[in-house]
Amino acid sequence: MSLTKAEKAIILSMWGKISTQADAIGTQALERLFASYPQTKTYFPHFDLRPGSAHLRTHGAKVAAALGDAVRSIDNIAGALSKLSEMHAYVLRVDPVNFKLLSHCLLVTVASHFPADFTADAHTAWDKFLSIVSCVLTEKYR
């Protein structure tokens, strides 16, 4: 599964808007993840996960920054996220099923923030992009 030219163009153009609120988007996606899928909290026993916490905001910003890196290197996402991929494989070892859950929550967050832009084509582009990012982050697991 790879992005078409048109899909890359959609991602790049929407990221222009998303990046102005990237931290908030990343944070809200995590809030949605922990609310809908409480089992995901097991990876963060050391965090204060209450909505609005400093931990959530910092971590949300990190997630958003990584997505930004992937967008800026959209033709070489594996290269851009190589270090993060190693970290997930050898250190964090988040079960692969959870990437789908966070991807879904990111999609929901983008949909609720950008109604005019979240067309069916944009929905597809983002779903594919997040799917590729998830693949890259789990590709060194074994």
Next chain:
Amino acid sequence: MSFLSAEEKGLVNGLWGKVNVDEVGGEALGRLLVVYPWTQRFFQSFGDLSSADAIMSNSKVKAHGKKVLNSFSDGLKNIDDLKGAFAKLSELHCDKLHVDPENFRLLGNVLVCVLAHHFGHEFNPQVQAAFQKVVAGVASALAHRYH
């Protein structure tokens, strides 16, 4: 023990009361076919599904989406016995339609995206969490009679 807490029921019913079920049904089914094109395998008789625009404006897609979501809406009235409410439909989807239950999970999540799209900030994390329980429950109920 109830499937949803009283608070979750309130959140779900509160939002669902504002949903145009016919329209949202068409939108959700359309997006399923666009975003996950392999799901088109069940709808070969629906005519032009060649592009996102074609799918989203296809009258058969809209009509079928309406049917599906009205059924979902009826199910919501029996939220504490979804398996009972969807028993007949479960058998139909297994024996006659041969639909992989994974598709129920996909459609459920597309519906959540459509609700987020329509309701924006009102579809907050707590409302979403309640709906995720509902769509998971409906998907599970529809798969329950598979054999």
